[in-house]
Amino acid sequence: MATIPSNRPVLTAPVADQSALDLGLLVIRLVVGVTMAAHGTQKLFGWFDGGGISGTGGFFESSGYPQGETMAWIAGLSETLGGIGLIAGLFTPLAAAAILGVMINAIAVKGTGEFFAPKGIEYDLVLACTAAGLALTGPGRVAFDHYLPGLRYHRLAYGIAAIALAAVTAAVVLVIRG
Structure with missing residues (x-):
């Protein structure tokens, strides 16, 4: 066992090179992050053929949400x-929770009973599970979190708390939806 500066023991896993894990997590973060940021700007600004606030608000109202905008x-x-x-x-963990909460709502809204696109939930499920996985694993060493004192060493508790936050927040929004 090795120790980290906080004197908490950690198990070392010789299964994979840490650099490979860091690069893999970076690729996942970049792809999901860019995808989700682009989806957000569709809603906020109408970029990339999005509906903007008014169009997206209309969609939310037609999906049963009050106060669509x-x-x-x-x-x-x-x-x-x-x-x-x-x-x-x-x-x-918080970034992943934000995405997970939205994806839980997207899955609930579709609720078609179908799995595959375009009517199914496969895409939303992949994004939700990837966000949950990143909340649990942390970002790797190629990340700003690695340089922040409290976040340098990702803790499983952060990920579990983030997933719980996403689930509770999504549930509240779905209850508001009715």
Whole structure:
């Protein structure tokens, strides 16, 4: 066993090179982060053929959410800021929680009973599970979190708390939806 500066023992895993893990996590963070930030800007600004706040707000209202434009702001900011957080590896558990919460709602709204696109939930499920996985694993060493004293060494508790936060927040929004 090795120790980290906080004198907490950690198990070392000779299974994979740490640099390979860091690069793999970086690739995942970049792809999901850019994807989600782009989706958020569709909602907020109408970029990339998005609906903007009014169009997205109309979609939310037609999906049963009250105050559609408010929900569009919440979803757009969650996706944009969560995506940017993943790209940078900054406050990664919270960034992942923002994305996970939105994806839980997306899956609930589709609720078609179908799995495959375009009507199914496969895409949303992949993004939700990837966000949950990143919350649990942390961003790797190629991330701003690696240079922040409290986040340098990712703790499983951060990931579990982030997933719980996403689940509770998503549940509250779904209850508001009715």
